[in-house]
Amino acid sequence: MIAIWTIAKREIVSFFLSPFAYVVLTAWVLWQGAMYTIFSMFVAATPIGSASETDPLQMLFGQTTLFFLPLLVFVPVLTMRLLAEESRQGTLEALLTAPVTSAQVVLGKYLSALVFWAALWLPTLMYVWLTSRFGDIDWGRLGATFVGIFGIGAYYMSLGVLMSAVAKSQISAAVLTFMSLGMLFALGILQFMQVDDATLQVIRYVSVWQHMQAFSSGIIDSRYVVYDLSVAALGVFFAVQVLEIRRVEA
Amino acid sequence: MIEVEHLSKSYGSRLAVEDLSFTVEAGEIVGFLGPNGAGKSTTLRMLTGFLPPTAGRIRVDGIDMLADPVEAKRRIGYMPESCPLYGEMRVREYLRYRAELKRVPGRDRERRVDAALGLADVGSVADRVISQLSKGTRQRVGLADALVADPPLLVLDEPTAGLDPNQIRQVRDVIKGLAGKKTVLLSTHILPEVEASCTRVVIIHRGRLVREGAPDRIRAIEGGSSVLVVSKAPEERLVVALRAVAGVEEVVVRDRDGDTIRYDVRASGPSEGEIALAERVFSAVAEAGLTLRELREVEAASLEDVFSALTTTDHAAASNPPELPS
Numbered sequence: 001m002i003a004i005w006t007i008a009k010r011e012i013v014s015f016f017l018s019p020f021a022y023v024v025l026t027a028w029v030l031w032q033g034a035m036y037t038i039f040s041m042f043v044a045a046t047p048i049g050s051a052s053e054t055d056p057l058q059m060l061f062g063q064t065t066l067f068f069l070p071l072l073v074f075v076p077v078l079t080m081r082l083l084a085e086e087s088r089q090g091t092l093e094a095l096l097t098a099p100v101t102s103a104q105v106v107l108g109k110y111l112s113a114l115v116f117w118a119a120l121w122l123p124t125l126m127y128v129w130l131t132s133r134f135g136d137i138d139w140g141r142l143g144a145t146f147v148g149i150f151g152i153g154a155y156y157m158s159l160g161v162l163m164s165a166v167a168k169s170q171i172s173a174a175v176l177t178f179m180s181l182g183m184l185f186a187l188g189i190l191q192f193m194q195v196d197d198a199t200l201q202v203i204r205y206v207s208v209w210q211h212m213q214a215f216s217s218g219i220i221d222s223r224y225v226v227y228d229l230s231v232a233a234l235g236v237f238f239a240v241q242v243l244e245i246r247r248v249e250a
Numbered sequence: 251m252i253e254v255e256h257l258s259k260s261y262g263s264r265l266a267v268e269d270l271s272f273t274v275e276a277g278e279i280v281g282f283l284g285p286n287g288a289g290k291s292t293t294l295r296m297l298t299g300f301l302p303p304t305a306g307r308i309r310v311d312g313i314d315m316l317a318d319p320v321e322a323k324r325r326i327g328y329m330p331e332s333c334p335l336y337g338e339m340r341v342r343e344y345l346r347y348r349a350e351l352k353r354v355p356g357r358d359r360e361r362r363v364d365a366a367l368g369l370a371d372v373g374s375v376a377d378r379v380i381s382q383l384s385k386g387t388r389q390r391v392g393l394a395d396a397l398v399a400d401p402p403l404l405v406l407d408e409p410t411a412g413l414d415p416n417q418i419r420q421v422r423d424v425i426k427g428l429a430g431k432k433t434v435l436l437s438t439h440i441l442p443e444v445e446a447s448c449t450r451v452v453i454i455h456r457g458r459l460v461r462e463g464a465p466d467r468i469r470a471i472e473g474g475s476s477v478l479v480v481s482k483a484p485e486e487r488l489v490v491a492l493r494a495v496a497g498v499e500e501v502v503v504r505d506r507d508g509d510t511i512r513y514d515v516r517a518s519g520p521s522e523g524e525i526a527l528a529e530r531v532f533s534a535v536a537e538a539g540l541t542l543r544e545l546r547e548v549e550a551a552s553l554e555d556v557f558s559a560l561t562t563t564d565h566a567a568a569s570n571p572p573e574l575p576s
Contacts, residue, residue, distance in 0.1 A: 003351060006347065100320070
C-alpha cells in the first residue's frame with residue numbers, strides 16, 4: 001500500500017512540476033469554457049417553460065456527446081507516459097528491482113492517473129459556481145453527475161494505463177488509447193440502427209452516451225457503476241499481466 | 251549470500267544463460283566477467299528479480315527469489331547497466347523516493363540519503379536536476395541509489411563503464427571500502443579493476459560458467475607457469491630430468507651458445523602443493539646430479555591473457571569446468 005502511494009506520489013509531483021501539465025490543463029479549461037459559453041447561450045435562447053428545459057451544467061456534464069470529444073484526446077495525453085516512458089527510459093528495471101510487485105507499480109500509476117482525472121474536473125466547479133449565481137442548482141443531480149464522471153474516469157484511465165503498458169513509446173500509447181476509447185465511444189451509434197431488442201439492451205449498457213445522460217439527469221444507475229468499475233479492474237489486471245510478460249521478454 | 255543453481259534463460263530458441271551455478275559468500279567482492287553478450291547482464295537481471303529465469307533457482311541470503319521476490323529484493327542494492335534515472339528529478343529528491351520505495355523508515359530516510367550521497371561522492375550535486383549531470387556523475391547517483399537502503403548485498407552491472415580514470419578510482423575506492431561490510435557482485439570489462447578489488451572472479455562465456463576462483467589462482471592455473479633454465483649439463487640427461495618434474499608439459503631448447511643451452515620449461519596447472527615450479531626444477535636437477543648456471547621464473551600470464559584464452563575458444567562450451575580448490 002505504501003509502495004503504491006510512493007509510486008503515485010512521484011508521478012503526481014513529476015507531472016505537476018512539468019510545463020506539460022499546464023499546457024494540457026490550460027487547453028482543457030479553454031475547451032470547457034467554450035462549451036459552457038455555448039451551452040449557456042443555447043439555454044438562454046430556449047423559451048422559458050418549453051418542454052426541453054435544461055440547464056447549461058447538465059449539458060456540459062454529459063447531456064451531449066460533446067462531453068466525450070475532448071476526453072478522447074485528453075485521456076491518452078494524460079496516461080501515455082505512465083508506463084511507456086518507464087520502459088523506454090529503462091527506469092522500469094530500477095523500479096521492478098526495488099522491493100515492489102508489478103501490481104503495486106500498475107496500481108501506483110493508476111492512482112496517479114485518477115488524480116490527473118480529478119485535476120481535470122476540479123476547474124469545472126467554477127461553472128457550478130457561475131450557474132448558481134444565475135439560477136438554482138439541483139445538488140442531488142450534480143452529485144450523481146460527479147459519481148458518473150468518477151466512473152467514466154476509472155474506466156478511461158484504466159484503459160490508458162493498459163495501453164501505456166502495452167506500448168513501447170508514449171506516442172504509440174496515446175494512439176492505442178485514442179483508438180480503443182474511440183471505438184468504445186463509436187459503439188453508441190449502433191443504438192440508432194435497426195437492431196433487435198437484445199442487442200439494443202447490450203449496446204445501451206456498454207455505450208457511454210447513455211451512461212452520462214443518465215448520471216447528468218440525476219440517476220445513479222448501479223448497472224453503469226458496476227460496468228465502469230469492472231472495466232477499470234479488467235484494465236488494471238491486464239496491465240499487470242502485460243508488465244509481467246514485458247519482463248519475460250526484456 | 252547468493253546461491254545460484256542450474257540457472258537458465260532462453261529467449262525463444264536462443265539460450266542466453268545455460269545451467270549456470272555459482273555462489274557468493276557473505277563479505278566477498280566477486281567480479282563477474284565475460285565478453286559482451288556472454289549473458290552477464292541477463293544473469294544479474296535474474297539475480298535481482300527483474301527477469302524471471304527459464305529454469306533454476308536463485309537464493310539471496312537464503313530467500314528464494316521466485317518464491318518471495320519482495321523479501322529477496324529488499325536485501326539487494328542493484329545498479330543496472332545503463333543506470334536509468336528519472337531525468338526531471340533532483341538527485342536528493344530521487345534518492346528520497348528510492349529510499350521510500352525500498353522501505354527505509356521515514357525517521358532514517360534523511361540520514362540514509364545523506365550517507366549514500368557521501369559514499370558515492372555526489373553530495374555536491376544533491377540539488378541538481380539529474381538530466382543536467384554528466385554520465386560519470388549519473389553513474390555515481392546510480393551507485394548512491396544502490397547504497398541508499400543499506401542492503402547487505404550490492405549487485406553492480408558495469409559500475410565503471412563510461413567513467414574517466416579518476417572516477418574509476420573513486421568508484422573502486424568506494425567498493426573497496428565496502429569490503430567486509432557488504433557482499434558485492436560486480437560485472438566489468440576492466441580486468442585490472444578486478445585484480446585490484448575482487449577477492450574472487452566468476453567467468454562466463456556463451457551463457458556458461460567457464461572458471462571460478464581467486465584471480466591470481468585462475469591466472470596461475472590457466473596461464474600455467476614457466477621457468478628459464480640455463481645449463482652446461484648434457485642435454486639428454488637434463489631434458490629427461492626436467493620432463494620428470496611434476497606438472498611439466500613442455501621442455502624446449504631456446505638457444506645454444508657453445509655447450510651452454512637455454513631451455514624454456516612450461517608447466518600447467520597450479521603449483522603442486524604450493525611449491526613453485528622453479529623450486530621443483532631445482533631439486534629435480536640436483537637429484538639427477540646435474541648443475542645449473544641460471545634458473546629464472548618467467549612472468550606469469552596476465553588475467554587478460556587468461557580471459558581471452560577462456561572466452562575466445564570453444565573449450566568453454568565443450569567441457570565442464572574443473573572444480574577448483576579454493
